[in-house]
Amino acid sequence: MTTATITRKWHTTAEVAAMLGFGLSKxxxxxxxxxxxxxxVGRNRRILPAWVDEYVQRCADEAAREWAA
Structure with a gap:
């Protein structure tokens, strides 16, 4: 018998806040x-891990441009 492992595909807003080190309201x-x-999804918001990565990359790119100026 094979046991499949399910990996999470979505994050909650609270989980993303914890990952980024931000408050929930921010x-x-x-x-x-x-x-x-x-x-x-229903009454809740869900965020793909790739969308969190996009946000972080965008912030890093903006910071790099500011440092270069």
Whole structure:
């Protein structure tokens, strides 16, 4: 018998806040303004890991441009 491992595909807003070291209200604001992409599933927002990575990369790119200026 083979046991399959299911890996999480979505993160909650609270999980993303913890990953980024942000408060929940700041993370919810980033989601509401579209800075972090999300989808609504029922009454809740869910965020793909790739969308968190996109946000982090965008922030890093902006910081690099500021340092270069």
């Amino acid at each position: 993370t919810k604001m980033l989601v509401a303004t579209g800075e972090i992409r999300s989808v609504k």
